[in-house]
Amino acid sequence: MTKMNRIVLASRPTGAPQDENFRLETAEMPEPGEGEILVQVAYMSLDPYMRGRMDDVKSYAQPVPIGGTMEAGGIGKVLKSNHPNFAPGDYAVGRFGWADHGVIKGDLAFKWDPDMAPLSAGLGVLGMPGFTAWAGITAYGKLKEGETLVVGAATGPVGSMVGQLAKQAGLRAIGVAGGAEKCRMAVETFGFDACIDHRGKDARAMRDALAAECPKGIDVYFENVGGPTLGGVLPLMNLHGRIIVCGMIAWYNGAEDETAGFPTGKLWRMILVNRLTVQGLLQTDHVARFPEFIKEVAPKVKSGEIAYVEDVAEGLENAPKAFMSLLKGGNTGKQVVKISDA
Numbered sequence: 001m002t003k004m005n006r007i008v009l010a011s012r013p014t015g016a017p018q019d020e021n022f023r024l025e026t027a028e029m030p031e032p033g034e035g036e037i038l039v040q041v042a043y044m045s046l047d048p049y050m051r052g053r054m055d056d057v058k059s060y061a062q063p064v065p066i067g068g069t070m071e072a073g074g075i076g077k078v079l080k081s082n083h084p085n086f087a088p089g090d091y092a093v094g095r096f097g098w099a100d101h102g103v104i105k106g107d108l109a110f111k112w113d114p115d116m117a118p119l120s121a122g123l124g125v126l127g128m129p130g131f132t133a134w135a136g137i138t139a140y141g142k143l144k145e146g147e148t149l150v151v152g153a154a155t156g157p158v159g160s161m162v163g164q165l166a167k168q169a170g171l172r173a174i175g176v177a178g179g180a181e182k183c184r185m186a187v188e189t190f191g192f193d194a195c196i197d198h199r200g201k202d203a204r205a206m207r208d209a210l211a212a213e214c215p216k217g218i219d220v221y222f223e224n225v226g227g228p229t230l231g232g233v234l235p236l237m238n239l240h241g242r243i244i245v246c247g248m249i250a251w252y253n254g255a256e257d258e259t260a261g262f263p264t265g266k267l268w269r270m271i272l273v274n275r276l277t278v279q280g281l282l283q284t285d286h287v288a289r290f291p292e293f294i295k296e297v298a299p300k301v302k303s304g305e306i307a308y309v310e311d312v313a314e315g316l317e318n319a320p321k322a323f324m325s326l327l328k329g330g331n332t333g334k335q336v337v338k339i340s341d342a
């Protein structure tokens with residue numbers, strides 16, 4: 001093979017991304033340099049953060065340049081290795097981009113043990129999103145038995161892990177998800193005590209629905225979504241409550257404030273009166289704990305104690321469609337793209 005395929009950012013979106021913002025290209029197959037590995041990608045991950053990389057604004061990471069390969073994590077088979085930890089035939093997790101092959105430094109790749117779980121799990125339940133949930137909960141959640149936790153995007157890889165960790169710690173876990181089917185899955189597959197369908201609800205309706213399911217108020221809010229869910233949660237936060245700010249997908253396409261005008265002054269006072277802790281979470285800050293996460297969680301995935309659901313799109317060329325759908329909640333479970341049989 002002398003050629004590879006990749007998807008580049010053709011233009012920056014205004015609002016929701018469209019087909020014309022992406023372009024499929026053929027390029028020369030890269031050669032691994034000193035300390036690098038060449039990988040044939042089997043599965044590529046699609047994640048909400050990729051929407052942020054399409055905008056040229058200041059953030060915790062650089063934007064993708066126009067004409068640059070869209071960023072993504074992936075998992076695949078090592079074809080060539082100039083790194084002592086990897087041999088051809090090994091499996092590696094790393095940032096190969098929206099592409100069917102990639103070269104990265106071996107030091108930045110994680111060697112995947114195929115006995116742990118199917119390959120695609122290395123992008124979800126045992127990958128970055130599962131780790132994000134585990135890192136946020138263990139570092140900042142201070143979970144106590146009998147407390148109540150709320151999380152949005154409850155059937156996604158972050159929310160479903162948050163809910164399962166909360167249940168294992170003896171909390172009441174309330175999910176928020178889009179539609180009756182996802183809410184059923186949140187309860188039946190992931191063990192949430194209840195799940196509220198956010199579709200068609202403004203912040204007041206969310207508050208009423210949450211109040212009915214959280215009779216003792218909310219102690220931990222794992223923030224994945226922003227929007228009306230946030231507006232509904234805030235008035236219900238308890239004394240010494242914790243808010244872990246992980247993401248706010250309702251606003252990624254630049255939508256207007258939808259917290260029913262929840263005023264900043266009122267929020268500030270609420271933080272004081274209830275002595276709330278509001279903690280931003282970025283999984284890369286915790287990456288040194290990744291081996292601890294794998295050691296603790298991989299056996300639970302293997303035994304079925306931790307459940308996971310995946311949504312598999314087929315083929316690199318279908319990645320943009322699957323990504324645009326993800327941003328609207330079209331995915332059910334962790335969205336991956338099958339790139340090859342590597």
Ligand SMILES: NC(=O)c1ccc[n+]([C@@H]2O[C@H](COP(=O)([O-])OP(=O)(O)OC[C@H]3O[C@@H](n4cnc5c(N)ncnc54)[C@H](OP(=O)(O)O)[C@@H]3O)[C@@H](O)[C@H]2O)c1
Binds near residue numbers: 154158250281
């Ligand atoms: N800080 C970090 O280090 C870090 C790392 C990983 C992920 N994150 C964040 O964690 C969150 C969840 O990520 P994930 O990978 O688990 O995503 P995901 O659940 O696989 O996909 C995103 C989900 O967000 C929900 N959603 C979309 N638009 C929404 C809206 N307007 N209001 C409410 N919900 C909406 C949809 O679920 P429903 O159909 O159920 O609404 C959609 O399926 C995201 O905000 C992501 O950016 C942060």
